[in-house]
Amino acid sequence: MLDINGTGVGTTGYISSGDILNIELISSDEYDTTVSSVITVAGQTGTYYVSTKAESDLECTLSSDKKSQLQDMYDLLKAGYSDDEDKLLDFLYTYQSMLQDEMDLTNDCSLNYLLDLVNADIVDNGQGEPTGLHTAPNCKTYTI
Numbered sequence: 001m002l003d004i005n006g007t008g009v010g011t012t013g014y015i016s017s018g019d020i021l022n023i024e025l026i027s028s029d030e031y032d033t034t035v036s037s038v039i040t041v042a043g044q045t046g047t048y049y050v051s052t053k054a055e056s057d058l059e060c061t062l063s064s065d066k067k068s069q070l071q072d073m074y075d076l077l078k079a080g081y082s083d084d085e086d087k088l089l090d091f092l093y094t095y096q097s098m099l100q101d102e103m104d105l106t107n108d109c110s111l112n113y114l115l116d117l118v119n120a121d122i123v124d125n126g127q128g129e130p131t132g133l134h135t136a137p138n139c140k141t142y143t144i
Contacts, residue, residue, distance in 0.1 A: 001024040002021065002024075003024070004019055004021055005020050025050050027050045027052055028052055031053065031054055032055060036050075062113055070114055074114060074117050089125060092122050095114075099118065
């Protein structure tokens with residue numbers, strides 16, 4: 001998708017000197033996939049790429065000290081909602097969404113560990129196994 005001076009013009013358009021051209025390139029929702037887009041301006045061609053991480057990149061190991069630090073931090077965050085189950089669940093689902101969004105951008109073992117803690121608490125709070133869908137601010141849909 002192209003934007004010229006902030007206006008969406010679809011996949012083709014004409015620009016003049018001084019115009020601002022933005023290209024939107026949407027990544028695949030599959031692992032280890034590259035999507036490209038070619039743009040030509042004044043006979044000059046440029047290709048832009050966006051790649052998703054490999055599924056094998058998801059493996060990671062944390063030390064017991066690091067896990068303990070993350071658990072303590074998570075418990076402190078959670079404690080602020082301990083007196084209201086509805087607010088606690090809102091926090092858990094919001095935090096879950098935030099972690100999933102960030103994990104789309106990085107392969108961070110700490111985030112993965114925190115997400116595991118959140119998911120376990122959602123199940124422990126009587127929400128059972130994931131049963132629904134949540135659409136995050138990045139427009140990705142996650143099972144919750």
